[in-house]
Amino acid sequence: MAEEKESAEAMISEIHKQITDAFDVFDHEFNKTVDVREVGTIIRSLSCCPSEGELHDLLAEIEEEEPTGYIRFEKFLPTMTKVLMERRYRPIPEDVLLQAFEVLDQEKKGHLEPEELTKYMSEEGEPFTQEEMEEMLSAAVDPDKNVILYKDYVGMMTVEDN
Structure with missing residues (x-):
């Protein structure tokens, strides 16, 4: 049981690292935010291929109540972790x-x-x-x-x- 827990934690840790690395490439101000227009590129760099409709729904989920044009890392990370864990938006074979x-x-x-x-x-x-x-x-x-x-x-x- 402990081994499974460690394995899951290692997997989540690896996913967090991938998401953080991809996000940081577009965090030009180094303030843990990215331009909302770049989120699709970040998501696709993580080997996810959402349709425009799916991307729009995802943005609605992670955007602030009052849209600012920026996405904050602390809202992006949990949502993208869930997306990657569920293997959503996989590329078409x-x-x-x-x-x-x-x-x-x-x-x-x-x-x-x-x-x-x-x-x-x-x-x-x-x-x-x-x-x-x-x-x-x-x-x-x-x-x-x-x-x-x-x-x-x-x-x-x-x-x-x-």
Whole structure:
């Protein structure tokens, strides 16, 4: 029983360290606060991939009653500890991403045209902004062939789940 308790404490301690390290990168004033606009980046750096809606709900949970534009570390830490302990917002596995691209590639040609992907990503589900689309395409489009070789892109997108 004592070993389990020590193991859980070690795990929580490690999670606290990861959260603290990620938060500190964006705590430019060294005052245990970060700009609310940077919280999504911090959360994603912890291998969590919430949707915009989930991120909005998370922010509502950790923001002050009177929003200041800043998030305080003492409110961020317990919420993110819980998120990481529950393994919420895990990245989508590579095979599932690949299947999604294969559904879009109706002609089974092994790639998508940038225009095709832009159309899907801006018209379906939670639409990407123009800036998000440009950022994604800059990484996704093969510079020599000017198409998205999605098998290669999926490999770049996936995060090892540890």
